[in-house]
Structures are given as C-alpha cells and as structure tokens.
Amino acid sequence: MTGAALAILVTLLALAALAWTYVSTQSGSMTMSAGADLASFAIFLTTWVVMMAAMMFPAFAPVVLVYAQYTRQRTRTWPLLAAVFVAGYLMIWSAVGVGAYVLVMLLVPLIVEIPVVRAAPQVFLGAVIGAAGLYQLTPLKDALLTHCRSPFHWLFRGFRPGVRGALLMGIDEGVVCLGCCAGLMLVLLAVGLASVGWMAAVAAVIFSEKVLAPTPAVAKGVAVVLVGFGIAVATIPAVAQFVMGGSPM
Structure with missing residues (x-):
C-alpha cells in the first residue's frame, strides 16, 4: 500500500470513528420527537449523514482507494477528485435521509392506524424484517453486492474524468450501495434509528458482506438470520x- 493510499484509508477510518462518537451522543435526535419543523429536520438530516458515514465508510474505503489510485496516475488533482467522489456518494445517502424523515414523520403514523397493523404490530414488524431477509436472496442483491465487492470492472469501463465525473461516479456508487443495503436499511428503519446498538449490528453485517468475508454464503446466512428474526418478532x-422498544411502529 502506497503512502497516499494509506493516508486515504486512515482519513476515512478516522472520519468513521469521529462519526461513531458523534452518533453515540446524538442518536436521540433520530427519534424526531421534537416535531416536523425545519430545525428538527436539519438536526435529523445532519445526524443521518454522520450516521451513514459511520456505518458505510469502513466498507466504502476499498472503493475509494481504487478510485484514488486510478486517478492518481492521471492527474495531480486526484485528492480533490477523491473528495468529490466521496461527496457524491454521501449525496445519495443524504437524499435517503430526506426520504426516511418523510417516511417516519408522515407515513408511519398512517401505517400504525391501519386496523390490521394496530391489532398486531409485532406481526407487521416481523414481516418487514422477514422481507428484508428475503431480499438478500434476490438476483438484484447478488448483482449489486458483486459490484460492491469488486468495483474494478465498473471503474475501468465507465471512468469519467474531471470534477463532474468524480461527482457522478460517486453518485453512481451511492446508488449501487443503497440498492445493495436496502434490506438492511429497512431493518434499521423498522427497529429504531435511535439505537446505536442496531446501527452497529447493521454496519457489521454490511462490512462482513462487502469486505471481511465477501462470499455468497454471507448474504445467504444474513437472509436466514433475518427471516428467523422476523418470525421470532412476530410470534414471541x-x-x-425487546425490539419494539425502539421501533417507530
């Protein structure tokens, strides 16, 4: 590993560590108990973006290293391009944060008033968790996870030069990552955004899938665990x- 690559890796991991520190002290703001005013939204979105950095940067770091090393051979402005690449990635997760805020503030109150959900909220929550587990077994999940594990083919085949190109490539990577992690993020939204413990568990699964043990068996194992967990929530x-103590349901 070159000195430049090491510097990028250390920077990303340091930012992730700082983000975890911030989230551990501010996670209560994810409950949005203060209402739907602009200040509450700003606090939520800030905490959400920092939370995504904490959860995603460890697994995202190898992709940034590939991008940085590739651009370093072609331009002296590679540090700027790498930063823009990361910014594009975070733009997608910021947009997801807006959607999450709307979901919890507007849609969840309507969902919980549905007679079936009101009668058995644990069954609905278990079904959501189980559905996230089944998503792990879909061809779409497999294709997106394969991309996340090995971005080289995408980088060399679709490289876009310049600042605009770096931003667009970061956005593309964010979209792929979102699709790959959609089921797990659904679980996090369902069981409670304010829990650092659940965040850490989801982050550990994401890191394991993409970096630590990048084999199909991991995604399938996660599917089995989530489906079993969903059944347990619905029936026990x-x-x-325990789960619904931090859930918006």
Whole structure:
C-alpha cells in the first residue's frame, strides 16, 4: 500500500470513528420527537449523514482507494477528485435521509392506524424484517453486492474524468450501495434509528458482506438470520417487546 493510499484509508477510518462518537451522543435526535419543523429536520438530516458515514465508510474505503489510485496516475488533482467522489456518494445517502424523515414523520403514523397493523404490530414488524431477509436472496442483491465487492470492472469501463465525473461516479456508487443495503436499511428503519446498538449490528453485517468475508454464503446466512428474526418478532412476545422498544411502529 502506497503512502497516499494509506493516508486515504486512515482519513476515512478516522472520519468513521469521529462519526461513531458523534452518533453515540446524538442518536436521540433520530427519534424526531421534537416535531416536523425545519430545525428538527436539519438536526435529523445532519445526524443521518454522520450516521451513514459511520456505518458505510469502513466498507466504502476499498472503493475509494481504487478510485484514488486510478486517478492518481492521471492527474495531480486526484485528492480533490477523491473528495468529490466521496461527496457524491454521501449525496445519495443524504437524499435517503430526506426520504426516511418523510417516511417516519408522515407515513408511519398512517401505517400504525391501519386496523390490521394496530391489532398486531409485532406481526407487521416481523414481516418487514422477514422481507428484508428475503431480499438478500434476490438476483438484484447478488448483482449489486458483486459490484460492491469488486468495483474494478465498473471503474475501468465507465471512468469519467474531471470534477463532474468524480461527482457522478460517486453518485453512481451511492446508488449501487443503497440498492445493495436496502434490506438492511429497512431493518434499521423498522427497529429504531435511535439505537446505536442496531446501527452497529447493521454496519457489521454490511462490512462482513462487502469486505471481511465477501462470499455468497454471507448474504445467504444474513437472509436466514433475518427471516428467523422476523418470525421470532412476530410470534414471541418477549422478542417483540425487546425490539419494539425502539421501533417507530
């Protein structure tokens, strides 16, 4: 690993560590208990973006290293391009944060008033978790996860030069990452954004899938765990009570 690559890796991991520190002290703001005013939205979105940096940067770091090393051979402005690449990636997760805010503030209150959901919220929550597990087994998940594990073919085949190109490539990577992690993010939204423990668990799964043990068996194992967990939430009162303590449902 070159000195430049090491510097990028250390920077990303340091930012992730700082983000975890911030989130651990500010996670209560993810409950949005203060209402739907602009200040509450700003606090939520800021915390959300920092939370995404904490969760995603460790698994995203290898992709940034590939991009930085590729651009370093072609231009002296590679540090700027790498930063713009990361910014483009975070733009996608910022947009998701806006959607999450709208979902929890506007849609969840409507969902919980549906008679079936109101009668058995634990069954609905278990079904959501189980659906996230089944998503792990889909061809779409497999294709996106394959891309996340090995971005070289995408980088060399679709490289876009310049600042605009770096931004667009970062956005593309964010979209792919979102699709890959959609099921896991759904679980996080369902069980409670304010829990650092759930965030750490989801982040660990994402890192394992993409970096630590990049084999198809990991995604399938996660699917089995999520489906089993969903069934447990739906059928075992003690499990449902534990999970729903931080859930918006």
